[in-house]
Amino acid sequence: MRKPVILVALVTAVLMAPMSVQAKDYTVEREHTSVKFRVRHLFTKVEGQFKMFEGKIQFDVNKPADTKVSGSIDVSTIDTNVAERDKHLRSKDFFDVEVYPTITFESTSVSSVDSKANTAKLNGKLTMRGVTKDIVLDVAFHGEGADPWGNKKAGFTASTKINRKDYGLNWNEALETGGVLVGDEIEIQIDAEANVM
16 A cells, blocks of 8 residues: 555656756847847948858856857848948958858857846857867847737847958958058847747
């Protein structure tokens, strides 16, 4: 008689135990996400974006340090609102898209987690034009909920700055007044809406 009693007790304990929260998988939704960059041109800054990209996020709001992110960008979809400039950016002077068609990112770790603000530093490897470098993204989680059609969505942002010359994007033109046409520092800003899988 003791075995059934013990078995019932074990089953009851398992059923009544609090379920552990596991990391969720998210896929970036292209229609409501932007991947933008800014760089100095002469005396102001020019903004551009990439129109085709993919991204996957594994995230648990209770364990943000375990976050994993991967993504890729189709470099040929670069758009700075000037067709001739975009053509030049696709050429060997810059991205050389025929040889290096994608930019990729793979996270390696998370640091500086602020659980109250839902922010952190996402460390990872960025590969561009055949060169891989360690970078740090300032990231934030903006919440999760259902859209008007009942689809589960979540919001994330990420930003960083890189030196384009670290990736072999060295082209420039000297100015008569001194200095160069294009700045070296690139500001990157990602605003992502993701589907909860």
